[in-house]
Amino acid sequence: MSDQIQEQVKEAQRNILAHLASYEMAMAELYAAFAECIPEHRMAWEKMAEEERGHARMVSGLDAFLARGFLFHNIGRFDVGTMDDHVRAMEQFRKASLMDGIDISKAGKIALEAEASILEGGFYQVVESDSREFQIMAKHLSDSTTKHVDRLREMLSSAGPNRSPPCE
Ligand SMILES: [Fe+2]
Secondary structure: OOHHHHHHHHHHHHHHHHHHHHHHHHHHHHHHHHHHHOHHHHHHHHHHHHHHHHHHHHHHHOHHHHHOOOOEEOHHHOOHHHHHHHHHHHHHHHHHHHHHOOOHHHHHHHHHHHHHHHHHHOHHHHOEEOOHHHHHHHHHHHHHHHHHHHHHHHHHHHOOOOOOOOOO
16 A cells, blocks of 8 residues: 555544544433433433543544554445434434433433444444454443443333423
8 A cells, every 4th residue: 555545544544533433422412411301310321421431532542543553444334424414413412402301211212322323333343453452442342332222221111201301
């Protein structure tokens, strides 16, 4: 690969990582809003919001692998436009929740969809790198996302109807 092409590939990969970090950050902000809106489950949402911030930081840190000369494999199949659409949708849900309130079953479903599309997209499973450190981070991100799905399912199955009032 010529230096120039290598630089272009790196730049494209950096761009995809930045979008993925925004996706994780949008989830953090959405969950922080749910924590405000659903006092009965405030701590659970706050904890997940904090973990999503951690995911965003971790994904942002993946840039360092590019700087060190590792490229990612299979990353090109991720479409930044689709990620942008998801980020915008989460932002709208966040604003609507703060303005109108939201009940746990709706919040849980929105969150489950956001987590599931990360898993279905398979970013943390299909993206590969020759760096062993990356494999460890990807596994952590994938496991943590799966745990959120389990926790959300549990939250949903134990939730009664408890629509919160507007909370901003
Ligand atoms: Fe996440």
